[in-house]
Amino acid sequence: MKNLFSMLSCAAMAAGGLSIAAPAAAQSTLETVKARGHLNCQVGPPRAGFYQLLESGDWEGSDVAVCRAMAAAIFGDPNKVEFQSVSASVRFTSLANGESDVLSRTATWTVGRDAALGIDFTAPVFHDGQGFLVRKDSGIKSAYDLTGATVCVITGHTSEATLQDFSRANNLDIQAVAFDDSAIVNETYLNGGCDAITTDKGVLASEARGFPDPSEHVVLPEILSKEPLTPAVRNGDNQWGDIVQWTVFALINAEELGITQANVEEIAANPPNPLVARFLGAEGELNTGLGLPKDWVVHAIKAVGNYGEIYEHYLGDGRPEALGIPRAGSANALWTEGGLMFSPPFR
Known part of the structure; x- marks a missing residue:
């Protein structure tokens, strides 16, 4: 069918x-x-x-x-x-x-x-866990380097609340920019509208596959959550x-x-x-x-x-x-x- x-x-x-x-x-x-x-x-x-x-x-x-x-x-x-x-x-x-x-x-x-x-x-x-994707040339090596950063996230995901919790718990003052569509999240990030993307690490690996040059981006090592x-x-x-x-x-x-x-x-x-x-x-x-x-x-x-x-x-x-x-x-x-x-x- x-x-x-x-x-x-x-x-x-x-x-x-x-x-x-x-x-x-x-x-x-x-x-x-x-x-x-x-x-x-x-x-x-x-x-x-x-x-x-x-x-x-x-x-x-x-x-x-x-x-x-x-x-x-x-x-x-x-x-x-x-x-x-x-x-x-x-x-x-x-x-x-x-x-x-x-x-x-x-x-x-x-x-x-x-x-x-x-x-x-x-x-x-x-079984996944939330993480961050950033540009390799950004100088960001850790999620704890994201102080004051703008982070793109998808509306309706658990990632949105987890991002807020992570920012508050570590006094990072991260600014979330939420969109309903992952394609808009990716476009905004690639055009410089945000410093990072956050969602499950498996999803980040998937999304990066569609970028013009996946090698220019890296998933940071920290895992923020458990995501069954x-x-x-x-x-x-x-x-x-x-x-x-x-x-x-x-x-x-x-x-x-x-x-x-x-x-x-x-x-x-x-x-x-x-x-x-x-x-x-x-x-x-x-x-x-x-x-x-x-x-x-x-x-x-x-x-x-x-x-x-x-x-x-x-x-x-x-x-x-x-x-x-x-x-x-x-x-x-x-x-x-x-x-x-x-x-x-x-x-």
Whole structure:
């Protein structure tokens, strides 16, 4: 199915009022998605590594892969998904109002969002932290050198409040300049309208890829925050939340077990042990509560690979187009390698 590129209007969203309580639904989200024939997946404005719009009109990236895995799990076809590109200021409203089935983009899981916006977060797909991007020739070597600096930030991000907290705590008198659109943030910075950009470090690496000369810019070493970037769903449909969450866990568990895009079908046909047999649906009924086919995990892994494959392809150094963000020694490594990425048991 051809992907949909729809930039939703902020004004139109605002016209619906400030309340973002989820609408009443006569059927479950899974039933709605099946009846529609495709998944509506919300991403952000194009961003290399995470959700990038290609010249062909197709989307690719690590967050895109999560939705393709979901579509494969539900329909057996990773292409039965339409992508909605939504600005940061209205992303949660769009999800809570039912325009999107799932939010799969660089969105930080916080208590304020989880408890008050009519949405539920599921399982982190990337652990990041806020930082600063500056010009190499600026003489700025540390975030603590930003006294009196003007810093560009995106409206509606956790980065905005974290920047204020960092400035106040360290008496830096940083002047924030907020914009709704990351493209305007970048343009303002490149034209000298601000001394630095602040957001998650992974996002900074992605944005710098699009600059005329990425080598002229550097991300400062300090990490201001913890940013678990997590897919989200609407409140009130536990089964749908489980489907999104356990799709992420399936990608991670497959990496733990050494199951890849290339070998998943072969292993499913001849599971080496009962644990793998249950995971891949060769025995047991772990799919029943989710409302998915017995072999949903096989379809998901066959479509996009395991978590490690996705990471290296888009975020690591698996190819020249990837962001080159090291995984080893980071929170994004598997728990068996000192990181935070793990899956609860499939049993």
